[in-house]
Amino acid sequence: MIEFKRPALEDRAWVEPLLAQGDERGCEYNFSTLYLWCHAFHVEIARVDGFFTERLCAPNGCHYLFPAGRGDLPAALAALEEDSRRRGQPFSLTGVNPEDRETLEELFPGRFQYTPNRFSFDYLYTVDKLADLAGKKLHGKRNHIHRFEENWPGWTFEELTPANLDECAAMAREWYRRNAGEGESDMLDDSLSEEAKALYKGLDRFAELGLEGGLIRAGGRVVAFTVGDKLHENSDTYNVHFEKAFGDIQGAYAIVNREFARWVRARHPEIRYLNREEDMDIEGLRRAKESYYPDLLLEKYLAREV
Secondary structure (H helix, E strand, C coil), X not given: CCCCXXXXXXXXXXHHHHHHHHCCCCCCCCHHHHHHCXXXXXXXXXXXXXXXXXXXXXXXXXXXXXXXXXXXXXXXXXXXXHXXXXXXXXXXXXXXXXXXXXXXXXXXXXXXXXXXXXXXXXXXXXXXXXXXXXXXXXHXXXXXXXXXXXXXXXXXXXXXXXXXXXXXXXHHHHHHHHHCCCCCCCCXXXXXXXXXXXXXXXXXXXXXXXXXXXXXXXXXXXXXXXXXXXXXXXXXXXXXEEEEECCCCCCHHHHHHHHHHHHHHHHCCCCCEEECCCCCXXXXXXXXXXXXXXXXXXXXXXXXXX
């Protein structure tokens, strides 16, 4: 019987080596992601025959993350299937990318039905694209930054440290206040509320999770910041967890995006891609992510046993 548990900070020591062995690019294969969002998706984690996996339960049932690690994959999948049977539910796997799908078909031809989860596709961009913003397609982004620099001479980019995290938290509280739904000045809609919990948790556990980030200061105050970390030790992909900027300051989003990409490129020369995660089926967020023309749209499927 698999012993699933809610993720705790001390689990990072055994989870990250298994994630490094699996070397997946999906944002869910990152300890910080699963720890910060475990409250929203009812995440429980376990080690199964040399693999890492997690169980995510929602009103429509439980799904299992495609295992990451090395070893006897059929045995690990059989153990997950048995856990699903004990719960009286059909066996299903989430986070299945095209390569994982091929593996499943080789091992169990015709056993699973695959449904694309478009809202969970990850947007990946080369570091150089976001750091340099070269070419005609990104001309508009460069114009936004130029306008910001004209309006805010003397702006600065700073690495996130214990000395400025409180300022970021204060800026985030103001951002959420401004973006609460009409007539809900003291409440956020569900998606923003869950994100706020994850963000504040990340700022509170910043050092313990090995998070990094940067901020833009203009007019003496923080107007934008971003938080991220490497997917895992061996990865060529860097996960951007949060990015916040005041929408009424033209170019604030564009400049924090560019400056953080430049910071990552200098700090982590091994990084090839920035994973700016999924759009959660939010139209505005999808348009924003598509406006940077992703170099890779990481497909993910729900594989349900037929």
